Structure formats: structure tokens, C-alpha cells
Amino acid sequence: MHTLSRSHAWPALGPSQVRQLEPALQTLSATPLMQSAGLACARLALAVAPHARRVWVAAGPGNNGGDGLEAALLLHQWGKEVVVSLVNSTGPGPADARAALQRAQEAGVRIQPDVPTEWLAQLDAQDLCIDALLGIGATRPLSADLRACVQAMQNGQAPVLAIDVPTGLNPQSGQWLGGDSGDAMAVHADHTLSLIAVQAGLLMGHGRDASGQIWLEDLGYRPSQHTVPALAWLNAPYTSAPKPHAIHKGSHGDVAVIGGEGMATNGMGMSGAAILAATAALNAGAGRVILSLLSGQANDYAPPDVMQREFKRLALEQLHVVCGCGGGTAVNALLPEVLQRSSGLVLDADGLNAVAQDSSMQNALRQRAAHSATQATVITPHPLEAARLLGCNTAQVQNDRLKAAQELAERFQCCVVLKGSGTVIAAPDQTPRINITGNGRLAIGGTGDVLAGLVGARMAQGPNTPEAAFDAACQAVAQHGQVADGWPPGQALTASRLAKRLA
CATH class of the missing domain: 3.40.1190.20 (Ribokinase)
Structure with missing residues (x-):
């Protein structure tokens, strides 16, 4: 796992390109990608909030929510007090996200459909919120239940770790979902964990303010070894070179x-x-x-x-x-x-x-x-x-x-x-x-x-x-x-x- 650095040549991919890579990356490991992503998130959670006693995971019904559930399971097993708010949990969801939910339930993770308002009031600056609501496929404005979760994160004292992209941010453009209307709402994360590759929206527009410190867990993706072309590359830093003496x-x-x-x-x-x-x-x-x-x-x-x-x-x-x-x-x-x-x-x-x-x-x-x-x-x-x-x-x-x-x-x-x-x-x-x-x-x-x-x-x-x-x-x-x-x-x-x- 790496922090975003100007000295590295990082590719930026789009959602469709990441989806193309996932089957090939899965063949590199016997562990399901979602479990690997959850492990990366849980480890990063311990690194950025080492003294956290309580962790709130706001999870959506898709793959992003599945990553959050896998992280919640591990943090629960590691002794943290974990509560998951599972939004829109009535939908079928992807198979691996359903499996993550079952695993978390069987492990005894506290999972509920709404925001645990009274419990959240106990979180302080050393605790942590994990934003696993919407992932790289997000395109629509936030629903009422998503907005309630975002509002709770923003009102609390605990820092926020977003998985893939902060909820409310368009992952490709860096603009707010639904445009710059007065009611636009988004998570302003302290840390964002990019999985496989960085989304371009984290690097442009509002993304540069909403993402906080960007981390990358590539899950085995190597640009030189995969044929999926990058949407863009990070611009290299400027370095000055000394001028030769024999010039005019x-x-x-x-x-x-x-x-x-x-x-x-x-x-x-x-x-x-x-x-x-x-x-x-x-x-x-x-x-x-x-x-x-x-x-x-x-x-x-x-x-x-x-x-x-x-x-x-x-x-x-x-x-x-x-x-x-x-x-x-x-x-x-x-x-x-x-x-x-x-x-x-x-x-x-x-x-x-x-x-x-x-x-x-x-x-x-x-x-x-x-x-x-x-x-x-x-x-x-x-x-x-x-x-x-x-x-x-x-x-x-x-x-x-x-x-x-x-x-x-x-x-x-x-x-x-x-x-x-x-x-x-x-x-x-x-x-x-x-x-x-x-x-x-x-x-x-x-x-x-x-x-x-x-x-x-x-x-x-x-x-x-x-x-x-x-x-x-x-x-x-x-x-x-x-x-x-x-x-x-x-x-x-x-x-x-x-x-x-x-x-």
C-alpha cells in the first residue's frame, strides 16, 4: 500500500477499466478480491486511527459496501467496537457483497439499517468512520438515507476513511454528484483508499479537497503487465537541471x-x-x-x-x-x-x-x-x-x-x-x-x-x-x-x- 506521491507515475483508470481488470487480478490470488480489499481497508484503519476504540462503517448495498463489511468483520475480530449501518439492505446486491454480509452477521458484527445516532455521539477524535456507501460506479445524486449517513459523518468528531471515493463525489470528474446545486452533499474524507488504481475524480475538481490523503492498494495490478490503458497519468514533478558551461x-x-x-x-x-x-x-x-x-x-x-x-x-x-x-x-x-x-x-x-x-x-x-x-x-x-x-x-x-x-x-x-x-x-x-x-x-x-x-x-x-x-x-x-x-x-x-x- 502506498500514499499518493508526486514522484511516482500513477495511472488513473475509470470504472469500466477497473471492472475489466478484476477477473485477471482474481486469478493472481486464492483470496477473493473483496476480502483482500477489506483486509487492506482494515489495516489502513488501524494505521490512521491506531487508538480507535469504536469504528462506524456506513455501507451501501454494492461492492463498496461489501468491502466495508469485510473490513468491519476484521476490525470486530481485532477487538474494536464496530457498528455497521447497511443502507438499502433489502436489495439483492452482488453475490460477493451478500457473502460478506453473511460472514459479518455470523461473526456477530452489529449491523442495522439506520444511523446509530446515540452510539455515534460517543465517538471522539481518536475513533474512526469508514465510508463504504458508494463506489466507483456512482453517478446519481444521493438518496435520503445516503444523505443521512453523510451528514452524520460530517457532524461527528471522528476522522473519515473513504473506500474508493468519498460518497457524493463523481469518481471520473471530481464534481459533486448532481452538480454544484445548493443541496449537493458529499463526504469530506481525511483519507481515501483507492483499490486497484486511482480514480481520476480524486485528482480533479472538488476531489482534491474531498479525498484527503490518498492511499493505493493495487491488489496486484501492474500497468506494465496488463493491457488495459490508463485514462491518464499523474504529471511528473518538475526538476531543474544545471545548465552546461559552453552555452550562450x-x-x-x-x-x-x-x-x-x-x-x-x-x-x-x-x-x-x-x-x-x-x-x-x-x-x-x-x-x-x-x-x-x-x-x-x-x-x-x-x-x-x-x-x-x-x-x-x-x-x-x-x-x-x-x-x-x-x-x-x-x-x-x-x-x-x-x-x-x-x-x-x-x-x-x-x-x-x-x-x-x-x-x-x-x-x-x-x-x-x-x-x-x-x-x-x-x-x-x-x-x-x-x-x-x-x-x-x-x-x-x-x-x-x-x-x-x-x-x-x-x-x-x-x-x-x-x-x-x-x-x-x-x-x-x-x-x-x-x-x-x-x-x-x-x-x-x-x-x-x-x-x-x-x-x-x-x-x-x-x-x-x-x-x-x-x-x-x-x-x-x-x-x-x-x-x-x-x-x-x-x-x-x-x-x-x-x-x-x-x-
């Missing part, structure tokens, strides 16, 4: 940042966004950084290390271009030329909005793939921008972030960085990556501009190919989050400070 500034590429609409266009100056992207590219090690403001005028707030140049004087064919940061509507006139001529391209913010509104620019973005040996492309949408590009709404994007990112990658034949909780990096012919670095401090204005500049710098320092662009995007996203994770306590994270901490 041209060895690390030239980045041009085009953006920053002037005050005169729409009464709102946005030069700061472009300056943030340029500052990020500079601190991330690009050899030379050029700032081309759409206002057409130099800005005294740009770092002195950054060159400023008019757009018409940019040799786009020789540059890795970051376009759209603070671009407003002024970027529209320049974007066709940027799409056609730029060597490497990171398209962000208003650049993406312009493409979403113009079919000819969408075609120009797709056509860059025909010159992929010299024109690598990364787009960096947040969910609303992704929805505009796909012609759908934000909820549809968030309900299947992996699908949305991959659809964008296929539609525009480029690398996609779908930002948000659990940023997804996707590209044609690549298994997507889910990034687990970063935190809520990044949810402020300007951090996306910093990421765009960082992606541009990482692209400039490598080959100008689609494969290298995908790797550069993965590195940039990981680094962006790692800097936020290591932010000094008590110091406000701002985009300008973040850009300077990339060095």
Missing part, C-alpha cells in the same frame, strides 16, 4: 510576448498581463524575452532585462510566441499573422476567445499541425475558454475534463493545458496527464499569464516539435504548482511575486 543566450531560445491592450482601445489598460508573462519567461530561463505591447508604446514597468519591440518588427518565424495575455479585442487584427508565421506558439486568454469567435482562425490554428516540425503549438484555456472553443458550456467541460481536453487537442491538433483544479495536459496521440501540484492560492488574476510565459520559456529551451511541446507544457504546469505549494506561510501570493519565484 541563443541556446535557450527567444520568447516574444504579444498582448497588453492599451487604455485607448476600450478604456481599460491590460499591459500588466503581458508584462507578467514576459517576467515569467525571463525568470524561467529563456535566452531572450521580447515584449510587444498592443498599445504600441513602451512600458516603464517591464523588467529592464526584457526588450520591447513593435509587432511589425518581430521576426515571428524565429520566435516562440506567447500571444493573448491581456490582448482584449486589439489582438484580433494581429492573430491571423501570429497563427501563420510564429515558430512556436502559446495561445492564451483573449487569443483563445478570438479563435472561438472566428472559423477562419480556427482553421489557421489547425493548419499549424501541417508544419508541426517547425510550428509547435500549446493552448492554455480555463474551463470557460475551453467551453467557448468547444461550443458547449462550462459545466459540460468540468463534468469530463479529460474528454474536453482531449477533444480540444484532436480538434485543433495541438497540445492543450486545461487549467483548473487538477490541470489536464493533453495532445494528439498522447495519454493525458493530470497535474496535482498547486493550490487555491493560484486562483487570482494574473497567475494564468505567468503560466503562459512559463510554458513559452520551456518550449523555447527544447526542440520545436509537438512531442517536445507536450513535455514542456507538462514541466511548466508542474513547476507553476510546485512554486505555489512551497509558498512562504504568511506571505500573500501575487502573480508578480509568482513570476519572480520561477528562477
Whole structure:
């Protein structure tokens, strides 16, 4: 059993893939999988709550409930005071879950159909609740009896260990079952035990807050030995490498940042966004950084290390271009030329909005793939921008972030960085990556501009190919989050400070 670690390559699977694996995994052991899962849960329960005297298991009628019943049986035999609330126990349920129920009953485990309110009042912070209500197949909003169990867990003092996924969380999307309506309810677990493989929903959306510490018991699953492909892989951490001595500034590429609409266009100056992207590219090690403001005028707030140049004087064919940061509507006139001529391209913010509104620019973005040996492309949408590009709404994007990112990658034949909780990096012919670095401090204005500049710098320092662009995007996203994770306590994270901490 392992804790989730950024240093390991973990695959994320979906419910159907786990079901495909179960028969093959069962052949590896004489012990039924459900009993092995129950043993893993019981052992983890002792590890995370070593002084627990009482354990409440809230169990559903399916396989997840069966795992909980097997764990309850073992904990009862090991001397714990165990009570099981078996929800919807009148249904037939899977055969192995029925067998687990019979075994627990024969062992004398206290099992009842409702929440043991008076008994639960005795649980304190050293005791434990086990959430075995809904597993990886959950798709519907919670029923009244499930909601009662969830409410009891959340109201108590005892920590919660969830099996597979916290009840109320969509295991694939990381959104709440039933959407983000005001009556959405879910378990916020202190620990989550993933069985066989991690569900993608634990790593995205609300899953990152609801899951607590994630543990994996693989039950014999080895990605290299089984043919079931991963839905996604965890993004690897960023590690910096020392630069060789015999290099020069041209060895690390030239980045041009085009953006920053002037005050005169729409009464709102946005030069700061472009300056943030340029500052990020500079601190991330690009050899030379050029700032081309759409206002057409130099800005005294740009770092002195950054060159400023008019757009018409940019040799786009020789540059890795970051376009759209603070671009407003002024970027529209320049974007066709940027799409056609730029060597490497990171398209962000208003650049993406312009493409979403113009079919000819969408075609120009797709056509860059025909010159992929010299024109690598990364787009960096947040969910609303992704929805505009796909012609759908934000909820549809968030309900299947992996699908949305991959659809964008296929539609525009480029690398996609779908930002948000659990940023997804996707590209044609690549298994997507889910990034687990970063935190809520990044949810402020300007951090996306910093990421765009960082992606541009990482692209400039490598080959100008689609494969290298995908790797550069993965590195940039990981680094962006790692800097936020290591932010000094008590110091406000701002985009300008973040850009300077990339060095």
C-alpha cells in the first residue's frame, strides 16, 4: 500500500477499466478480491486511527459496501467496537457483497439499517468512520438515507476513511454528484483508499479537497503487465537541471510576448498581463524575452532585462510566441499573422476567445499541425475558454475534463493545458496527464499569464516539435504548482511575486 506521491507515475483508470481488470487480478490470488480489499481497508484503519476504540462503517448495498463489511468483520475480530449501518439492505446486491454480509452477521458484527445516532455521539477524535456507501460506479445524486449517513459523518468528531471515493463525489470528474446545486452533499474524507488504481475524480475538481490523503492498494495490478490503458497519468514533478558551461543566450531560445491592450482601445489598460508573462519567461530561463505591447508604446514597468519591440518588427518565424495575455479585442487584427508565421506558439486568454469567435482562425490554428516540425503549438484555456472553443458550456467541460481536453487537442491538433483544479495536459496521440501540484492560492488574476510565459520559456529551451511541446507544457504546469505549494506561510501570493519565484 502506498500514499499518493508526486514522484511516482500513477495511472488513473475509470470504472469500466477497473471492472475489466478484476477477473485477471482474481486469478493472481486464492483470496477473493473483496476480502483482500477489506483486509487492506482494515489495516489502513488501524494505521490512521491506531487508538480507535469504536469504528462506524456506513455501507451501501454494492461492492463498496461489501468491502466495508469485510473490513468491519476484521476490525470486530481485532477487538474494536464496530457498528455497521447497511443502507438499502433489502436489495439483492452482488453475490460477493451478500457473502460478506453473511460472514459479518455470523461473526456477530452489529449491523442495522439506520444511523446509530446515540452510539455515534460517543465517538471522539481518536475513533474512526469508514465510508463504504458508494463506489466507483456512482453517478446519481444521493438518496435520503445516503444523505443521512453523510451528514452524520460530517457532524461527528471522528476522522473519515473513504473506500474508493468519498460518497457524493463523481469518481471520473471530481464534481459533486448532481452538480454544484445548493443541496449537493458529499463526504469530506481525511483519507481515501483507492483499490486497484486511482480514480481520476480524486485528482480533479472538488476531489482534491474531498479525498484527503490518498492511499493505493493495487491488489496486484501492474500497468506494465496488463493491457488495459490508463485514462491518464499523474504529471511528473518538475526538476531543474544545471545548465552546461559552453552555452550562450541563443541556446535557450527567444520568447516574444504579444498582448497588453492599451487604455485607448476600450478604456481599460491590460499591459500588466503581458508584462507578467514576459517576467515569467525571463525568470524561467529563456535566452531572450521580447515584449510587444498592443498599445504600441513602451512600458516603464517591464523588467529592464526584457526588450520591447513593435509587432511589425518581430521576426515571428524565429520566435516562440506567447500571444493573448491581456490582448482584449486589439489582438484580433494581429492573430491571423501570429497563427501563420510564429515558430512556436502559446495561445492564451483573449487569443483563445478570438479563435472561438472566428472559423477562419480556427482553421489557421489547425493548419499549424501541417508544419508541426517547425510550428509547435500549446493552448492554455480555463474551463470557460475551453467551453467557448468547444461550443458547449462550462459545466459540460468540468463534468469530463479529460474528454474536453482531449477533444480540444484532436480538434485543433495541438497540445492543450486545461487549467483548473487538477490541470489536464493533453495532445494528439498522447495519454493525458493530470497535474496535482498547486493550490487555491493560484486562483487570482494574473497567475494564468505567468503560466503562459512559463510554458513559452520551456518550449523555447527544447526542440520545436509537438512531442517536445507536450513535455514542456507538462514541466511548466508542474513547476507553476510546485512554486505555489512551497509558498512562504504568511506571505500573500501575487502573480508578480509568482513570476519572480520561477528562477
